[in-house]
Amino acid sequence: MNNYHQYDIIVVGAGGAGLMSALYASKKASTAVLSKLYPTRSHTGTAQGGVGAALGNIEEDHPEWHTFDTVKGSDYLGDQDAIEFMCSKAVPIVYELEHMGLPFSRTPDGTIAQRPFGGHTNNITGMPVPRACYSADRTGHMILQTLYQQCIKQNVRFYDEFQVLDVLIENGVTAGVVAIELATGELHVFHAKAVIFATGGHGRVWEITSNAYTYSGDGVAITLRRGIPAEDMEFFQFHPTGIYKMGILITEGVRGEGGVLINDEGERFMNTYAPTVKDLASRDIVSRAMYLEMRDGRGINGKRYMYLDMRPETVNKYAAEDGRKRPDGSPYIVTGEEMLSKLPDIVDFARTYLGVDPVTQPMPVQPTAHYAMGGIPTDMYGRVVIDAENTVLPGMYAAGEVGCVSAHGANRLGTNSLLDILVFGKYAGLDAVEYSHKTGFETLPAEPLEFTQQQLEELRSSKGDERASDIGEEMKSVMNDYVGVFRTEDGMSKAVEKVRQLKERFKQVQLGDTSRIFNTELISNWELGNLLDLAEVTAVSALARKESRGAHAREDFPKRDDENWMSHTLVWMRDGKVELDYKPVVITKFEPMERVY
Numbered sequence: 001m002n003n004y005h006q007y008d009i010i011v012v013g014a015g016g017a018g019l020m021s022a023l024y025a026s027k028k029a030s031t032a033v034l035s036k037l038y039p040t041r042s043h044t045g046t047a048q049g050g051v052g053a054a055l056g057n058i059e060e061d062h063p064e065w066h067t068f069d070t071v072k073g074s075d076y077l078g079d080q081d082a083i084e085f086m087c088s089k090a091v092p093i094v095y096e097l098e099h100m101g102l103p104f105s106r107t108p109d110g111t112i113a114q115r116p117f118g119g120h121t122n123n124i125t126g127m128p129v130p131r132a133c134y135s136a137d138r139t140g141h142m143i144l145q146t147l148y149q150q151c152i153k154q155n156v157r158f159y160d161e162f163q164v165l166d167v168l169i170e171n172g173v174t175a176g177v178v179a180i181e182l183a184t185g186e187l188h189v190f191h192a193k194a195v196i197f198a199t200g201g202h203g204r205v206w207e208i209t210s211n212a213y214t215y216s217g218d219g220v221a222i223t224l225r226r227g228i229p230a231e232d233m234e235f236f237q238f239h240p241t242g243i244y245k246m247g248i249l250i251t252e253g254v255r256g257e258g259g260v261l262i263n264d265e266g267e268r269f270m271n272t273y274a275p276t277v278k279d280l281a282s283r284d285i286v287s288r289a290m291y292l293e294m295r296d297g298r299g300i301n302g303k304r305y306m307y308l309d310m311r312p313e314t315v316n317k318y319a320a321e322d323g324r325k326r327p328d329g330s331p332y333i334v335t336g337e338e339m340l341s342k343l344p345d346i347v348d349f350a351r352t353y354l355g356v357d358p359v360t361q362p363m364p365v366q367p368t369a370h371y372a373m374g375g376i377p378t379d380m381y382g383r384v385v386i387d388a389e390n391t392v393l394p395g396m397y398a399a400g401e402v403g404c405v406s407a408h409g410a411n412r413l414g415t416n417s418l419l420d421i422l423v424f425g426k427y428a429g430l431d432a433v434e435y436s437h438k439t440g441f442e443t444l445p446a447e448p449l450e451f452t453q454q455q456l457e458e459l460r461s462s463k464g465d466e467r468a469s470d471i472g473e474e475m476k477s478v479m480n481d482y483v484g485v486f487r488t489e490d491g492m493s494k495a496v497e498k499v500r501q502l503k504e505r506f507k508q509v510q511l512g513d514t515s516r517i518f519n520t521e522l523i524s525n526w527e528l529g530n531l532l533d534l535a536e537v538t539a540v541s542a543l544a545r546k547e548s549r550g551a552h553a554r555e556d557f558p559k560r561d562d563e564n565w566m567s568h569t570l571v572w573m574r575d576g577k578v579e580l581d582y583k584p585v586v587i588t589k590f591e592p593m594e595r596v597y
């Protein structure tokens with residue numbers, strides 16, 4: 001068969017997690033990477049602010065502090081063994097990337113520069129600590145380019161613009177994937193001992209999002225269809241500072257460099273909500289504070305946005321008020337040139353998309369759907385686990401934003417995702433190698449293409465009069481309104497019902513383009529189907545959780561409820577029905593406490 005390929009390990013996705021796992025897998029096993037995008041167009045390349053590691057280059061810092069901050073930031077839902085693992089590997093992995101040639105920004109004495117980010121603190125004083133290692137505001141771009149170069153150097157085999165549509169599981173063991181070659185429309189079977197999903201997130205479920213158009217949740221949707229659960233889908237992070245109406249991200253690094261959020265009365269309102277760390281509280285807290293300000297009529301001009309102000313005079317005023325110092329003990333005073341050199345892309349974005357020059361004018365921002373804490377359940381080695389007892393599905397791995405380890409629990413700290421993709425990408429690659437050495441190839445199912453062909457045929461043959469774009473817009477708007485920053489029983493019930501109606505209407509979407517070759521309409525409809533499935537499991541998981549924790553804030557259950565809800569949600573889609581179960585959170589050192597910032 002022409003379109004049959006065999007590799008020990010197939011990596012699906014060429015972002016940071018995929019490339020890191022491919023780099024390690026390919027050292028000791030035949031490995032191929034399949035990516036629907038050209039690798040360097042992956043969303044990792046848009047990450048701006050930095051990667052977290054307690055190097056202590058600017059101020060005292062320790063991996064143990066990083067661990068505690070992450071546990072606290074997760075609102076105690078993160079699995080503490082996984083968090084400790086991630087934070088302890090952070091320092092060596094950043095140096096590893098430095099040695100690969102990643103051009104980090106530097107301190108005057110030549111070490112890797114670091115800046116403060118939300119929720120990262122000195123555990124003794126409670127004040128923000130500079131822990132984000134950065135390359136201006138292009139950190140993800142540099143990570144992606146560096147890892148891609150390393151993979152090329154190592155002759156990793158890439159199948160670019162191959163979109164995976166199905167995972168093959170036979171006799172309870174992973175056997176490979178089915179992919180469509182976008183240029184020809186042909187289906188290919190990739191027979192493998194191990195498959196690593198590193199397909200990124202699904203922020204396109206929401207209307208206002210920082211996520212790329214390609215963030216359609218393919219990985220989670222594919223595995224749900226094959227009976228694998230998804231974990232903690234109700235926890236989706238809204239980043240406080242997206243460009244008003246567009247959602248394009250303005251990095252938290254702006255606040256790390258001293259920028260502040262301002263309401264219509266010209267007040268720096270985060271003083272009230274987080275008296276110690278203020279604008280550098282964790283993202284869930286800042287996004288909620290913005291909503292509350294807007295609800296009380298203090299949005300700018302009464303509208304649903306706030307100002308993010310990084311003008312040097314504002315930064316210097318509040319830095320003096322906070323007593324912020326430079327590492328040499330002198331007062332923290334910045335100039336416009338300095339802001340420009342540390343945040344060049346942000347200045348560019350604001351000028352291009354807003355017509356605002358952030359060195360002289362404040363930027364209008366609003367919370368934007370940003371990051372999936374939930375995803376395919378895995379252990380620390382990226383192995384996919386399929387029930388509340390953590391039973392491993394042999395040969396199946398997930399790493400990066402598509403996975404749920406869970407290192408981020410109910411809320412991720414800024415800079416911890418770039419860290420997550422590096423650490424868990426690497427260890428998934430290493431474990432997959434070990435597994436592939438111990439095992440043979442599982443036989444392929446008799447008709448490996450059948451399920452994929454059936455899905456595509458349904459999309460091609462529908463004769464209804466619905467438009468995919470209408471359905472997509474209605475889904476995004478209902479999810480933004482009812483499964484967004486604040487949630488209620490009533491709203492979420494409406495969302496579940498509406499998304500189910502949309503799924504029915506989706507069956508009536510007629511395809512305009514019926515050609516076989518480079519049919520982007522067919523693929524984008526398939527992706528919309530994924531988003532609808534993810535919207536449904538998200539809304540159902542959220543409706544069931546009767547408490548507020550991290551990114552899941554319910555007006556009808558405003559308190560965290562550790563007695564009843566210290567557990568991860570598992571959600572299945574079986575015969576079109578959604579089922580839920582729960583599994584305990586791993587607690588090692590830190591008993592749940594109230595979060596005060």
Ligand SMILES: Cc1cc2nc3c(=O)[nH]c(=O)nc-3n(C[C@H](O)[C@H](O)[C@H](O)COP(=O)(O)OP(=O)(O)OC[C@H]3O[C@@H](n4cnc5c(N)ncnc54)[C@H](O)[C@@H]3O)c2cc1C
Nearest residue numbers: 013014015017036037044049050164200400401415417418
């Ligand atoms: C604007 C923005 C800024 C951010 N800034 C930061 C930051 O400063 N610090 C931080 O820690 N985090 C940041 N994040 C989060 C972080 O960048 C992402 O969570 C992380 O990079 C995701 O990496 P990944 O490897 O999991 O996925 P991605 O980099 O998105 O890669 C996914 C890959 O999967 C492929 N793929 C998807 N579906 C399929 C399919 N069906 N078949 C084949 N291939 C497929 C894609 O082609 C792509 O190669 C930011 C996120 C955004 C959106």
